Amino acid sequence: MSEETPAPLWEVFIRSKRGLSHNHVGSLHAPDAEMALRNARDVYTRRMEGVSIWVVPSAVITASSPDEKDSFFDPAADKPYRHPTFYSIPKEVQQL
Amino acid sequence: MTLVVAGAAAVYTLRIADDCLVLSHRLAQWSSWAPALEDDLALTNIALDLLGQARGMYARIAELDGTGRSEDDYAFLRGERAFVNCQLVEHENGDFATTMVRQLLCSTYQLAQWQALTASTDEQVAAVATKAVKETAYHRDLATDWTLRLGDGTDESHRRMEHALAALWPFTAELFESDAVTREVAALGVGPDPGDLRPEWDAYITRVLGDATLPAPEVSWRPTGGRQGLHTEAFGYMLAEMQHVHRSFPGVTW
Numbered sequence A: 001m002s003e004e005t006p007a008p009l010w011e012v013f014i015r016s017k018r019g020l021s022h023n024h025v026g027s028l029h030a031p032d033a034e035m036a037l038r039n040a041r042d043v044y045t046r047r048m049e050g051v052s053i054w055v056v057p058s059a060v061i062t063a064s065s066p067d068e069k070d071s072f073f074d075p076a077a078d079k080p081y082r083h084p085t086f087y088s089i090p091k092e093v094q095q096l
Numbered sequence B: 001m002t003l004v005v006a007g008a009a010a011v012y013t014l015r016i017a018d019d020c021l022v023l024s025h026r027l028a029q030w031s032s033w034a035p036a037l038e039d040d041l042a043l044t045n046i047a048l049d050l051l052g053q054a055r056g057m058y059a060r061i062a063e064l065d066g067t068g069r070s071e072d073d074y075a076f077l078r079g080e081r082a083f084v085n086c087q088l089v090e091h092e093n094g095d096f097a098t099t100m101v102r103q104l105l106c107s108t109y110q111l112a113q114w115q116a117l118t119a120s121t122d123e124q125v126a127a128v129a130t131k132a133v134k135e136t137a138y139h140r141d142l143a144t145d146w147t148l149r150l151g152d153g154t155d156e157s158h159r160r161m162e163h164a165l166a167a168l169w170p171f172t173a174e175l176f177e178s179d180a181v182t183r184e185v186a187a188l189g190v191g192p193d194p195g196d197l198r199p200e201w202d203a204y205i206t207r208v209l210g211d212a213t214l215p216a217p218e219v220s221w222r223p224t225g226g227r228q229g230l231h232t233e234a235f236g237y238m239l240a241e242m243q244h245v246h247r248s249f250p251g252v253t254w
Helices: A033-044 A066-076 B008-028 B037-064 B071-076 B096-117 B123-151 B155-176 B180-188 B194-211 B233-248
Strands: A009-015 A023-029 A052-057
Touching (some): A033 B037, A033 B123, B008 B071, B008 B096, B037 B071, B096 B123, B096 B155, B123 B194, B155 B194
16 A cells, blocks of 8 residues: 555544534545545544544645745734733633 | 353353454454554544443343453453354454455444344343444444445455455354344343344345445355354464463453
């Protein structure tokens, strides 16, 4: 098997419980979406990590370039007023 | 050393437990050898499910036969002739196709069995069965998926699946054998008579093999004897590997 072309790569997203969003947990190889989902279940949810799984072909993800890091992210560094730090959060709010 | 259990219910339960344990160990032998990491985890996940099912049943058997023996006693301190698993589960892993065909044939049988056992008059058995139904449904799904892919895949994968089916098919007859034990247990409502599971098994396997473009093989011979402690040559080697640590270092923990 190792001499052959490996199956396509998939990115795996798991939602750990209702109300939260899916988080990226890792990647795996699978020949198609159905098998990717099955593999994700076996590789990433063995310890009850999730209630929902997304798999996305890694090839369709458009990623920001490390070369553009400065122009992409630095302009946000000196704008503290964008952080909602002036509001008091009720104790009942667990996830924000 | 042999450990013999007494009573029809205990013997019947032991057969189910031994099927689970032996198949579990066979699958565990794939650990670090599967074609890809993903398959490695899938197979060992199933092995762990089966081990859990076996443990639940061994715990019950110790109560049924009144000995209070531990799960380890059943798993590690019985000789080959005291195991009453069917011969299909002990069949060597062979290639990936052989393992998947064996899994399809076994899981389909076990799912029907666990479903029937959820209505067992033995509450502990019914409780194990309720959990096992979900697990086994997934095992059957996975094996079905691979059977379709490999059967209806490349010439090479199709050839290997045909070869695996031909090798394993004769061993399926034993799954559905009835005897005094199964009839007594069925009458008590503890569990199904294996013969009654046949129509469901036949219907499912026939459909999957048809979809996978695999013709069901002709039955050339019908090996049997597992339920009486008679096993294939491969089983002794498997048991030696499975038991040697426990026997070499009795009571060892880590």
